[in-house]
Amino acid sequence: MQKINKINQYLLEKYPTVWNTKIVWMLLASLLVHILFFIIGYLSHLDPVSLQTRTVRDDYFKNGLIFIHLIISILMIVGWLIMMFKNNAFKNFYPLSRGKLFSQFVQYFVIIFASTTFYFSYMSGFKIFVNHKYPDSEMKENIDIVNRSYPFLSQNLELYTLENRLSPQPFYDLYCETEIKKVDRNKKYFVYYNRVYQYYTMYSKKSYKKDENHEYILPDYERNKGIEAVKSDRNENFETFYFKKDVVDLSSYIKNTAPSYYNFSDVFYENKFSDQNYEDSYYTGYNDYNNVSEGDLKSRQAEINRKTSELLNKNNHVEIEKLLSQFLNISEKFKIRNNLKAKEWTNMVYSPQNFEVRYFIKTYKPEKGEKYNPNSSSYYSDRENNEVAEAAAIAVDSAAASYVDENGTIVDDSISIKEFNPEINKQISPEKYFYNNVSEFYYYQDNLKDLLNNVDYVKSEDFFSQNIHIYLWISFFLSTLIFSFRITGLKSLLFSIISAGVLVLAVVLITVLYSFSHIGKEEYFVSQLGLLISIVILLIPLLMMNKFNKLVTSIFVNISLNGFVLFVLLIFIIISMYQRDACQGTVYDPVKGVGYEDCQSIIDSLGLFLSYILLVIGFIFTYFYTTILQKWKARSE
Structure with missing residues (x-):
């Protein structure tokens, strides 16, 4: 206490304005609180499970820290005002120059800013922890293993159907038509139950004309002929439309139309640290529709498809098990809920003949007595979930068995499906096949995706620039308010x-x-x-x-x-x-x-x-x- 009095006496004699505003003690107190919030931020997510949420950036507000922040800030500012108002230099007619008056205002601003910005210390600690715990080089390697293992995490049948295939090269360049009424029955097509696949080459045309809604319109010839575009690439000054041309027979590549690991081409997580140049491979293409590059994503999907096919073509049980073991080690490190074992999982995958998907893994662990529902959502009760799943399965079958004619009437087309697939009544539907082959294994893949997203987000996000304006203006207006009170x-x-x-x-x-x-x-x-x-x-x-x-x-x-x-x-x-x-x-x-x-x-x-x-x-x-x-x-x- 004696030391504090000496410092106050020194400030009073040498720097009366600094003594009057108590800025030294307020900055010291703020520094201690900032250090405390930094430590809290560093320790707040030691458990990887805490990163398995979609709103990790809001944890500061959801976990109650914002209230502690507000209480501390209010107590500090109120205590500071009480101490400062004991000595109002202007009120007591002490001589103050314009510079000293403005200096007081600036000190008010600095004190309030230091007393209200604990959020930045928390996020700094959080960010340093994430960079230390999940270094870029290690995460890059982990994400590569995850993406290469993801094809074998068979949780969604739709990812393994034929239209997903992008490797080898012909599948990447061609357009796969899946609408029954648009398939040319006189040329080669492929059938899986009530689904039909036909591959086309494409030609493209650019359009510079827009309609009244500022949307690019089809070229005159195609618009007059009623030819539909199968896809488009939008640029700043024009849009490129792609149209079907000739049917291509891919029988030499397609040996089986059932769901297969050979067809998988989805990317589990996009690694922003990846330095691989996919444009150098033979998978090239760019689609800038609505300012989003889709061609680059397609290149990565094709790369996943290629790597998966190469692994399957080796027909090596041990190599597959090694990859899956690495994936499970990463999952254990990140504490992702699952009950998978590398050996059993490999046996589920390994099918040397065509590598068809024979078993499916659950996305969550059902409660005792609960029927597994892949469409489970927090928006529905368990009963509603089952009804939604069954309705979805019926809708898929119905959609495939009907079409809308030019007058807008829904027409039953079950006969045409039988013309494509005469044995359809003897076959099992994709939906029933899925439910009949769901295993007792489960893996919470959404938790893994959330963790990777959150790690990437915390590393790359500029929390300071996004939020600094709020605190600057709070500090400024509070400073002007206090300054007004001190004077008037x-x-x-x-x-x-x-x-x-x-x-x-x-x-x-x-x-x-x-x-x-x-x-x-x-x-x-x-x-x-x-x-x-x-x-x-x-x-x-x-x-x-x-x-x-x-x-x-x-x-x-x-x-x-x-x-x-x-x-x-x-x-x-x-x-x-x-x-x-x-x-x-x-x-x-x-x-x-x-x-x-x-x-x-x-x-x-x-x-x-x-x-x-x-x-x-x-x-x-x-x-x-x-x-x-x-x-x-x-x-x-």
């Missing part, structure tokens, strides 16, 4: 708050009355009215300080000090409104059909950078406005 007093501040509320209410009522006039453009009216009122409020302390009594002018002073940044923001909003309206009237290309969607206002151009600009303007204004504050304080009561 509680009475003036309360009158200012009430007056500001009355003004806002008056503007709202006037705007409502204006809207009844049906003149239109209410947004322009309210913004210009707000601008006019703001200018009047700002000018009164500058030009008419002595024409009103001190209490009245204090209201204008406080509103100006606390609301100037909002005044500048209003100016930016008005400029943006006029820019957008002007742009909408001039930017239109009738050939490309491009309207004002490409217009950018000043707010759009600046983005979040506008927040920093406004903050700097707020500090500059506060610095120069301290002269007005001194003049107001110098007036007689």
Whole structure:
């Protein structure tokens, strides 16, 4: 205690402003709390199970830490204000220059910012832990093993049907038609129960024309002939449409149409650290539809398909078991719930003849007496889940056995299915095959995917830039509020708050009355009215300080000090409104059909950078406005 008194005495003699604001002790206390939150963040996810959720970024708010954060921040700020208000230099008429006044304001800002930003310390600790526990090189290797093992985690029959196959090369380049009414019966096709597959080459055409909805339209020839596009690639100035051309016989590649591991091409998780250049392989292609690269994903899917086929072609039981053992070791490390054993799992997979999918693994462990439902969802009860699953199975069969004619009528087409597959009545449906071959093994693959996603997210996400604006503005407005109280007093501040509320209410009522006039453009009216009122409020302390009594002018002073940044923001909003309206009237290309969607206002151009600009303007204004504050304080009561 004696040491603290000595430090306080030294600050009082050498740096009275620093002593008055208590910034040294507040920053020291904040540092200790920041260290505490850093440690909490580092230790919060030691258990990998805690990362097996889709909302790990919200754990700070869900687990109650935000309330501890708020309580500590409030206690620190209230305690600081109590200590600081014991010595109000301005109230006691100590000589303070403009620089010292502004220095006090800046110190208020720093103290509040340090006392409210514990979230960043928590996330820093969390991020450092994740980078240490899950290093990039190790995760890259783990994800590669997971992606290569995923084909054998047979939990969804639809991933193993023929249309998924992308390797070897012909499957990647061709289009697989699966709609029964669009299949050419006179040419080679393949059948699996009520499903038909036919492979086509494609030709492409570019379109630069748009309709009234700004969507690219089909080329004239195909549109007039009623030829449908099977896929499209959208770029900035045009869209490439692909159409079916000739049927290709792939009998030399397709030995069996039943669900097979050879058909699997799904990617379990996309590794952002991957340095493999898939464009260098023979699987190339790019699809930029709605600004999303789908060709790159297809290349990776084809790569998974190729690697799986290569492993199966080796016909090596030991090598498959080795891969699955590595996968289970990773699962054990990440604490993914499962009851798989490498040896039994390999025996389920190994079928040298065609590597058909003979057994299926559950996605979760059913409760005792509960019937397994692959469509289980938290949105349904157990009974509803079973009904949904059965309805889905019936719907699949019904959809395959019917079609919609050109008049929009649903027509029963069961006869045409029998023409494709005369033995269909003797065969088992895919849905029944799945349920008949579900094993007692289970694996929570969603938990693994959530963990990988969360690790990747925490490593790559910039938590600071995303959230810093909130804390900056909380600190700024609280600082201006405290600064106003320190200078004008509680009475003036309360009158200012009430007056500001009355003004806002008056503007709202006037705007409502204006809207009844049906003149239109209410947004322009309210913004210009707000601008006019703001200018009047700002000018009164500058030009008419002595024409009103001190209490009245204090209201204008406080509103100006606390609301100037909002005044500048209003100016930016008005400029943006006029820019957008002007742009909408001039930017239109009738050939490309491009309207004002490409217009950018000043707010759009600046983005979040506008927040920093406004903050700097707020500090500059506060610095120069301290002269007005001194003049107001110098007036007689």
